[in-house]
Amino acid sequence: MYxxxxxxxxxxxxxxxxxxxxxxxCTKAGGPIDPSDLNGPSIAIGALAGVQTITRxxxxxxxxxxxxxxxxxxxxxVDISVSPARFTIEPGKKKTFKVTIKRVSAAFDEYTYGAVxxxxxxxxxxxxxxxxxxxxxxxxxxxxxxxxxTSTLPVTAGYTGTLNASVTGLVPSAVSTGNLKNPSGQSxxxxxxxxxxxxxxxxxxxxxxxxxxxxxxxxxxxxxxxxLDVFVYRAGTATLVGSSTGGTAEEQVDLVxxxxxSYDVYVDLYSIGGxxxxxxxKLNNWALGSAxxxxxxxxxxxxxVTIAVPTSVNVNWTGLEAGKRWLGRVVFSDGGTAGxxxxxxxxx
Numbered sequence: 001m002y003x004x005x006x007x008x009x010x011x012x013x014x015x016x017x018x019x020x021x022x023x024x025x026c027t028k029a030g031g032p033i034d035p036s037d038l039n040g041p042s043i044a045i046g047a048l049a050g051v052q053t054i055t056r057x058x059x060x061x062x063x064x065x066x067x068x069x070x071x072x073x074x075x076x077x078v079d080i081s082v083s084p085a086r087f088t089i090e091p092g093k094k095k096t097f098k099v100t101i102k103r104v105s106a107a108f109d110e111y112t113y114g115a116v117x118x119x120x121x122x123x124x125x126x127x128x129x130x131x132x133x134x135x136x137x138x139x140x141x142x143x144x145x146x147x148x149x150t151s152t153l154p155v156t157a158g159y160t161g162t163l164n165a166s167v168t169g170l171v172p173s174a175v176s177t178g179n180l181k182n183p184s185g186q187s188x189x190x191x192x193x194x195x196x197x198x199x200x201x202x203x204x205x206x207x208x209x210x211x212x213x214x215x216x217x218x219x220x221x222x223x224x225x226x227x228l229d230v231f232v233y234r235a236g237t238a239t240l241v242g243s244s245t246g247g248t249a250e251e252q253v254d255l256v257x258x259x260x261x262s263y264d265v266y267v268d269l270y271s272i273g274g275x276x277x278x279x280x281x282k283l284n285n286w287a288l289g290s291a292x293x294x295x296x297x298x299x300x301x302x303x304x305v306t307i308a309v310p311t312s313v314n315v316n317w318t319g320l321e322a323g324k325r326w327l328g329r330v331v332f333s334d335g336g337t338a339g340x341x342x343x344x345x346x347x348x
Contacts, residue, residue: 002041003059003094012038043099043116043129049137049156050308053100056127058118060089068118068125070097075114075131077106082116103133103158134158136332136340144346148318153330153342155312157305161334165298165313168211168291169328170320170346173284176202180269181278188229188268190240198269200281203235205262206255212288212343213255214327215242215265221282222249225273228281235262286327295319296328296344320348 007029014025014032026032036045036054045052060066067088072080079102087095099116106112110132117126138155157163178200188199195201206213217228230251232242241263244251255263267281296317305311315330326346333339 002039002056004039008033008038041125042127043101045101045131047137048101048103048131048133049158050133051100051102052308053098055096055098057094057096058089058125059094060091062089062091065090066120066123068120071117071119073114073117073129075106075112075129077104078102078112078114078131078133079104080114080116080129099129101129101131103131106131106133108133108135108158134340135334136163138330138332138340138342141343141345142315144315144317144344145348146346147320147322147348148316149346150314150316151344152312152314154310155332155340156310157307157334159305159334160307161305162302163305163311164302164333164335166292166301166331166333167296167298167315167328167344168331169288169293170296170317170326170344171286171288171293171328172321172324172326173216173286174204176200176204176283176285177280178202178267178283179278180267180281181272183227183269183271185271188231188245188266190231190243191238193231193233193238193264193266195266200267200283202265202267202283202285203262204265204285206258206260206287207289208260209289210258210260210287211256211290212286212327212329213258213263214252214284214286214288216252216284216325217249217267217282218284218325219248219250222279223272223274223276225271226279227270229268229270230283231266231268233264233266235264237264284325288327288329293328298330315344317344317346320346322348324348 010029011033015035069086070082074080081100083098089095114129135158142151144151182197226249228249229245232253242253244253299314328344330342
C-alpha cells in the first residue's frame with residue numbers, strides 16, 4: 001500500500017501551484033514537494049529535464065513476512081533503474097525505494113508510458129509510469145514589480161549543449177471598463193451570452209502573429225467579496241473558447257497561438273463586495289507576439305548547459321511606465337527546434 005495523508009496532498013497542491021507555496025497552508029504542512037514525489041500508486045513526471053529520481057514508500061498489509069522483486073517496463077526511449085531491486089518486508093512495516101528515470105532518445109514534449117511492478121511470486125503490485133521529456137524545464141510564469149528590476153528564473157536543460165534565451169515583450173495590457181450592478185448570483189448562460197446590467201461585453205481584436213492572448217481581471221481592483229467570471233467567445237457567435245470562473249475577482253483566460261480574429265469577452269458580476277451598489281469592471285487584455293519591445297533583456301543570452309544540472313537566467317526590465325501591468329515571455333532554445341518558455345508579468 002502507498003500511504004498518503006492530508007498533509008501530503010496539501011504539499012502536492014503547493015508544488016503544483018494550486019496553493020501559494022509561501023502561504024500559511026503550505027508552510028504549516030511542511031512546504032511544497034515536487035508533484036512527482038506524492039506517495040501514490042503511480043509515477044508521473046510532466047517535465048523530465050534529462051534525469052530525475054523519485055521516491056516511493058510502501059506499507060505491508062500482509063499477515064506474514066514477504067519478499068518482493070522488481071520488474072520494469074521501460075517507456076520507449078527512457079532508461080529506468082530501481083533501488084533497491086528487491087526487499088523483504090514485515091507485516092505493517094514500510095520500505096522505501098527510489099526510481100531513477102533518464103531520457104535517452106524519447107521525443108521531447110510527448111508522453112511515453114511504462115510501469116514498475118513488484119512481485120512476490122503470488123502478488124503483483126503494478127505502478128503505471130508516464131513521462132514527458134522536455135528540452136528545458138522552467139517556471140510557467142514569474143512576476144515582478146517596479147518600473148525597472150530583475151527576476152531570476154531557475155532552468156534545467158534536458159540535454160548537454162548550449163542554452164539560448166531571448167525575450168519577447170514586455171507589452172502593457174489594454175484596459176476596457178464597464179459599469180456593472182445588480183449581481184444575479186447565478187451561473188452565466190454560456191450557451192446564450194448577452195450583455196446585461198451585470199454583464200459587460202467587450203470585443204477585442206487579436207492580430208496575426210499573436211503567440212498568447214490573455215484576458216484577466218484582478219482582485220486588487222475590487223473590494224473584498226467581489227466575484228467576477230470571464231467568458232471568451234468567437235465574436236458574434238456562441239462558440240465558447242475559454243472561461244475562468246473562480247470564487248473571486250481574480251480571473252484569467254489564455255489563448256495559445258489563437259486565430260487572428262475578433263473575440264467577444266464577457267465579464268459577469270456574480271457578487272459585489274464592500275456594500276457597493278455598482279462597480280467598474282476592468283478587463284485587461286494582452287496580445288503577445290514574437291517581437292521584443294526593447295524594454296527587457298535576458299542574461300546570459302547563451303550559456304553551456306549539462307543535462308539535468310540546474311542553472312538560471314536573469315530577466316531584466318527598465319523604463320516601464322508606472323501604474324501598468326506588463327506581459328512578456330522568455331523563450332529558451334537549444335539552437336534547433338526544442339525549447340520552452342516562461343511568461344513574465346510585471347506590475348509597474
